[in-house]
Amino acid sequence: MSKQRLQANEQGHLVLGGVDATRLAQEYGTPLVVYDVAAIRRQIQEFRAAFTRSGLRYQISYASKAFATVAMYQVIDEEGLHADVVSGGELYTALQAGFPVRDLSFHGNNKSLAELEMAVENHVGVIVLDNFHEIELLKRVLVDRNASCDVMLRVTPGITAHTHRYTQTGQVDSKFGFDVDSGQATRALQKVLAIPQMNVIGLHAHIGSQIFDVTGFDLLVKKLMTISAQWRDRLGFTPRILNLGGGFGIAYTATDDPLTPADFIQPIAARLRQLADRYQLPLPEVWIEPGRAIVGPAGYNLYTVGSRKDIPDLTTYLSVDGGMGDNIRPALYQAKYAAVLANKMNEPTHETVHLTGKYCESGDILIDQLALSRNEPGDLIAVLDTGAYGYSMASNYNRNPRPAVVFVEDGQAKVVVRRETYADLVRLDVRYE
Ligand SMILES: Cc1ncc(COP(=O)(O)O)c(C=O)c1O
Numbered sequence: 347m348s349k350q351r352l353q354a355n356e357q358g359h360l361v362l363g364g365v366d367a368t369r370l371a372q373e374y375g376t377p378l379v380v381y382d383v384a385a386i387r388r389q390i391q392e393f394r395a396a397f398t399r400s401g402l403r404y405q406i407s408y409a410s411k412a413f414a415t416v417a418m419y420q421v422i423d424e425e426g427l428h429a430d431v432v433s434g435g436e437l438y439t440a441l442q443a444g445f446p447v448r449d450l451s452f453h454g455n456n457k458s459l460a461e462l463e464m465a466v467e468n469h470v471g472v473i474v475l476d477n478f479h480e481i482e483l484l485k486r487v488l489v490d491r492n493a494s495c496d497v498m499l500r501v502t503p504g505i506t507a508h509t510h511r512y513t514q515t516g517q518v519d520s521k522f523g524f525d526v527d528s529g530q531a532t533r534a535l536q537k538v539l540a541i542p543q544m545n546v547i548g549l550h551a552h553i554g555s556q557i558f559d560v561t562g563f564d565l566l567v568k569k570l571m572t573i574s575a576q577w578r579d580r581l582g583f584t585p586r587i588l589n590l591g592g593g594f595g596i597a598y599t600a601t602d603d604p605l606t607p608a609d610f611i612q613p614i615a616a617r618l619r620q621l622a623d624r625y626q627l628p629l630p631e632v633w634i635e636p637g638r639a640i641v642g643p644a645g646y647n648l649y650t651v652g653s654r655k656d657i658p659d660l661t662t663y664l665s666v667d668g669g670m671g672d673n674i675r676p677a678l679y680q681a682k683y684a685a686v687l688a689n690k691m692n693e694p695t696h697e698t699v700h701l702t703g704k705y706c707e708s709g710d711i712l713i714d715q716l717a718l719s720r721n722e723p724g725d726l727i728a729v730l731d732t733g734a735y736g737y738s739m740a741s742n743y744n745r746n747p748r749p750a751v752v753f754v755e756d757g758q759a760k761v762v763v764r765r766e767t768y769a770d771l772v773r774l775d776v777r778y779e
């Protein structure tokens with residue numbers, strides 16, 4: 347989100363989804379996580395429009411690890427998308443939201459027996475098989491229940507996406523999926539094809555996250571179509587669906603230059619058509635799993651300015667009432683964010699500060715160099731584009747309660763996750779006596 351696209355009212359206050367951000371802070375307190383729901387819907391429409399123009403058969407599956415709450419699954423359902431879950435907890439949340447289970451895919455590199463049982467008993471649409479151990483576990487679950495299910499095979503395509511090392515997942519040296527080059531994926535397929543309770547509907551791969559160019563996806567399509575042709579020739583099997591995963595990057599700062607959904611989808615469609623033609627394969631249905639691109643730009647973290655430390659001739663630390671507990675990404679990935687003084691939007695830049703949190707860690711820095719207008723304690727800071735992997739990776743470090751989450755749309759605000767209380771923090775504690 348570029349700062350220019352932000353809206354301010356006559357008082358110079360940031361306006362989110364038609365609601366004054368200072369009103370949100372007064373009413374619900376800070377730190378506060380705010381989602382502009384219309385922005386989520388717009389982004390989904392952009393993906394849909396790009397697919398419609400491509401002429402491909404497609405499915406968009408929201409990667410709910412980016413932000414998974416009951417209200418979020420409701421919005422995804424309203425928009426008619428599929429979703430993927432990676433744990434019993436995400437599955438449980440989706441079930442609580444009444445999300446159609448047939449439209450869920452279940453991922454994970456170490457799904458437990460209990461999680462597989464939960465998925466099968468609730469009739470989850472697709473289980474994405476990740477490793478040989480899981481094939482055996484799932485077989486047991488299905489045989490015991492005289493059940494069957496649709497599966498995809500997650501493969502490791504041997505592609506290194508140009509992104510942070512911690513968010514690369516497609517390279518050979520990865521914990522996820524069956525390796526293609528060593529023949530592991532082919533062995534896995536042979537094994538699964540011999541299990542009558544499993545119906546292989548497609549191939550899945552995810553090369554990484556926060557990706558800004560289409561090269562990795564192009565290589566991925568080539569790899570998946572090549573292996574599809576080999577499998578057709580050797581095993582008489584052709585995957586009906588190619589799931590290309592997520593990873594579509596967003597702009598966190600002015601220097602980020604992300605592609606639009608169409609920039610990704612058009613070349614992917616062209617390459618698929620070319621290879622389907624070359625290998626005489628049917629054009630596969632394409633699934634994608636965006637998480638960040640759907641919720642990232644729609645999210646804002648609101649904080650109140652507190653203490654300040656000026657170190658003469660050196661620097662200034664400006665502290666807010668949240669930090670790494672509600673946004674671990676700067677500490678974990680050196681992620682960069684932009685922020686504004688939400689109650690003084692029209693004032694000129696006055697200084698550059700380290701925007702720090704309140705946690706007992708020197709690394710608890712939300713923004714390393716933030717240009718701000720003149721400010722004082724009580725002012726409101728809005729960190730932008732925090733919607734993906736912010737609240738979903740939040741913790742109670744230092745026994746700080748996690749913030750509330752508010753959805754704003756058409757001038758209305760609604761709490762969709764209540765703020766944790768101190769009582770919540772000790773809810774699971776048991777006295778030792
Ligand atoms: C299998 C899978 N699909 C989709 C995603 C979503 O990625 P992103 O939020 O970058 O779109 C992830 C996370 O990186 C993932 O592991």
Ligand SMILES: N[C@@H](CCCC[NH3+])C(=O)O
Nearest residue numbers: 411513555556675734735
């Ligand atoms: N959590 C990461 C991305 C990895 C997502 C899951 N594979 C982030 O904040 O960017």
